[in-house]
Amino acid sequence: MSLMRIGHVNIRVLDMAASINHYCNVIGLEKIDTDEAGNVYLKGWDEWDKYSVILSEADSAGMNYVAYKTENDADIDAYSAAIKAYGIDVEDVPAGEMADCGRAIRFALPSGQTMCVFAEKVAVGKTVGTLNPAPWPQDVKGAGAHWLDHVLLVAPLDPPNGVNKVAENCDFLSACLDFRLTEQVTVGPDADIQACAFLTLGSTPHDIAFVPGPTAGFHHCAFYLDGWGDVLKAADIMRMNNVKIDITPNRHGITRGETIYFFDPSGNRNETFAGLGYLAQPDMPVITWSEDQLGTAIFYHSGELNEAFTQVYT
């Protein structure tokens, strides 16, 4: 069994037209399909599966669920068994319930968010094709994001009351779903409280990550850019389109990624994440950040957390 990567994320938006404009003309995704319920399916130009983002109109912003793709259909049974053995309920999702996908399983993370695992999705190919492909599509829009890279979720952390859903998520995903811890922040007088956890499936720095907060939630979904030059272009384009930027171009200490945090028109936080970072292979030693360097860990240049992060520690 072999979970490969984030497959798609289902985002709730308040205004579909404004959202499509944002995800397509600012981030650079392509609109691929709309279903009968009005959900809109989007993909990055460098993705071959049919979609990686589903926008669903709703009364409140947030993430409905995140789905990860595994290599083989049989993996689904193995993962299902492992999750049940861990003590977490698993729901079978029949083929087709997730649009253009084969059968899947659905379960809740220890922190509560919904995750799915599937093995098959209709493939439509990269925009540049598979025969003598150009390195990028000449008519790419906006920031020209390559693919959906990862999600960052908020997990409750309340050490005095023995609550640490960050660590529970990390343990669960490592034990049952082949995620591997690459970086962590440890806090507390003995530096033994895992306050942030970054986990990977392949060799990129993270496919999912958890930061602490008072309540479980969705922090952001991130879209991949090649490098720092693309970050400048992306930030310029965001301003030209009156996108609210949360964190201007910065480097993450964790992952070394070059980042911008910004908001979609519904208030969902997005990230453009650039840079390979490093090769996070199974034998790479885990990287740890200490509490006194928490600011540097998150935002390397400023060395300070912004409000979005500090509020989770109060």
Next chain:
Amino acid sequence: MSLMRIGHVNIRVLDMAASINHYCNVIGLEKIDTDEAGNVYLKGWDEWDKYSVILSEADSAGMNYVAYKTENDADIDAYSAAIKAYGIDVEDVPAGEMADCGRAIRFALPSGQTMCVFAEKVAVGKTVGTLNPAPWPQDVKGAGAHWLDHVLLVAPLDPPNGVNKVAENCDFLSACLDFRLTEQVTVGPDADIQACAFLTLGSTPHDIAFVPGPTAGFHHCAFYLDGWGDVLKAADIMRMNNVKIDITPNRHGITRGETIYFFDPSGNRNETFAGLGYLAQPDMPVITWSEDQLGTAIFYHSGELNEAFTQVYT
């Protein structure tokens, strides 16, 4: 007569050793000389004149004066006459009083800061030489700044009381010293109050600039980097050296420059300024920013002034 560029800036520092480390190992200047009074002379690797920064130990941080270089010795007399005719006192500075320089003149800007004009300074050559030079010196330190690029000064603005030293400085430098206005911010109900002014001597976006504040002062001196890639390297190096960063990598709307604001160990604000921007030639139309876009004008990505700027408008 032809004023060419900023020649040097004299900065007051509280701790000389820490300052030398900052200007040399972080910004990348080279220490060239120390005089009997303990003043330290520094230059960028791409400058040919002997120095562009003078550090002087003092009890308070700030700028003692800024000196501009003109092409010919005879220009000094012409500029002196023009300044006196404008109604501003001019003091003659004998050759040698400014170290390694010929005769100069000294006068106060309408906002009060001291400016000098000189025509001759001992030249020691670029670090890469003039015969088959490498594009940059292989042993360059820190951010590897090329040269001192400009200063930004604070000038009192108090429209209700008829005070606008920004506009007075702009008028004076244009009328007497061959500076040309490239960009401005205009505020007020009739958008007729020049609240910021950026002036050039050659074809870079600015050689001096003024922002408003309650009292006259020194905002920052800026050092030139080639481009956005150098900005990332510089910001990384600042963090590695525990330099306090004021504004992480950002673009200025005004000048299009790619910037970092940070502080030297004495609290003097520095900037690394990257990007050609544009060719600011004499016939380039003046660019104007309106009051509602003031944040964007200063920090394009965030679109918001930081505390250092907002305080000057209260």
Next chain:
Amino acid sequence: MSLMRIGHVNIRVLDMAASINHYCNVIGLEKIDTDEAGNVYLKGWDEWDKYSVILSEADSAGMNYVAYKTENDADIDAYSAAIKAYGIDVEDVPAGEMADCGRAIRFALPSGQTMCVFAEKVAVGKTVGTLNPAPWPQDVKGAGAHWLDHVLLVAPLDPPNGVNKVAENCDFLSACLDFRLTEQVTVGPDADIQACAFLTLGSTPHDIAFVPGPTAGFHHCAFYLDGWGDVLKAADIMRMNNVKIDITPNRHGITRGETIYFFDPSGNRNETFAGLGYLAQPDMPVITWSEDQLGTAIFYHSGELNEAFTQVYT
């Protein structure tokens, strides 16, 4: 009197439609106008004057003439007198003969190419405007060149027969038209033969340059890009559009510029030239390249001349 910059170049092309596609969709200029004779006028998005390139359909490729812009109308008389005093004929060009321009003068360089000087041209403004301008236009095409930067011309060099039109051009432009030598290649047993000359008007490394060849000619016209990231994008776009590339991304030793040489559909060589290089002010010492470093001077990375250059030395 004060010559400011290259104003425009008139290029002969064999196929107007293919040429417009090349200059607009690959280089990124904007088509502004077409006159009754079918000449097409183009400008870069960062230029404010109405045009900088005139394409004229013809039976052979090449450059008809290059025009430089001076600051004031009265400069034209002063330059005319200086050129005549130097012993070169000057032709008066009435206002309007060069489209949308005021009066001009026309003369031949010692190497034979035609140069004009004018002071007035209709201004249409930068594409981004002068009120709260974006740093670049969001709908820019192709490589998104900012402006016409310089021309490089071939001048006969035949030392055994006492011919050195490179040096003659350099002397003429310095003596009569306020150009200043920034860099040169010197060859010969005594290293006293000026084989290449780069001259500037402002503070960019060159506004015109000369390389030696058996016969006078047009080597290339160059368009400005911001930096090395734009060079990669430009080279990718050239390949996507089947543009013939002469020299793939490289650095010039001379000027430090980051370059691509390529051909328009008629065989005219173009360059995209990136990077500020340095501040070429009047007191910057002249840089000299020796004959044994000729390859490095032209193409720093390969250290070798390509055929286009080696043929001129045989």
Next chain:
Amino acid sequence: MSLMRIGHVNIRVLDMAASINHYCNVIGLEKIDTDEAGNVYLKGWDEWDKYSVILSEADSAGMNYVAYKTENDADIDAYSAAIKAYGIDVEDVPAGEMADCGRAIRFALPSGQTMCVFAEKVAVGKTVGTLNPAPWPQDVKGAGAHWLDHVLLVAPLDPPNGVNKVAENCDFLSACLDFRLTEQVTVGPDADIQACAFLTLGSTPHDIAFVPGPTAGFHHCAFYLDGWGDVLKAADIMRMNNVKIDITPNRHGITRGETIYFFDPSGNRNETFAGLGYLAQPDMPVITWSEDQLGTAIFYHSGELNEAFTQVYT
């Protein structure tokens, strides 16, 4: 069983001192150890295992062998059995024979080059450590390469005589060692001859690749750089150190990588390879390049093979 990545390459060099200077001061590796036989062990700053390059003094340049690292010791037995079942001899290498490594297996590729597989090597950690690491080491030398990325080997291709060791290597590595084909060039009248093959183990575009030639050989080993800005710096540094550059900065069509080919002092070809390229996951469709686009496939900007490649097709 799970092969992870290239572990190290053993390179023959003619002059050890010159080679150490090249690999350390130009490429930026660190010298870690020297054994009794005089072999020198080097690593990139971003690698945690003790070494990735072994330099061995010899009378001729070339590669002795390439070793790949697998995740678990037990994988070695499984791979050994698979290789033997495929019909290729396998030699057991006792622990310690490869310095600081556990037991290994050694075998010949169908094209003849020697490959080893091992699971354990002494780890010394990244230069930046695992506690609050800087994004890169401030005292990094030369091009600052992160890690050994891949090797490209030459395999005999002689279709008229039924010889295609490129395809045989591809089949063998896919069948026995968990390599996956990411890109290929197909040639011949029916486009059914696999003339180049690029294979990966993780999600980078290639961990090994094969190009055709008259005789089996070593084409190059590649070292990873972050991006295009690092490519410019690397090319500048190569010229400053008189390194012979084979291919100046270019993009590969295959892998999208940003590249420089150059030679070590013994004539071994090196590459600096930059850019993530794409996520080469198991379900990514294979990319194929056709014979008429062979030049573009290899060197995207020039669209032409250089001598090193064209000779292999004659």
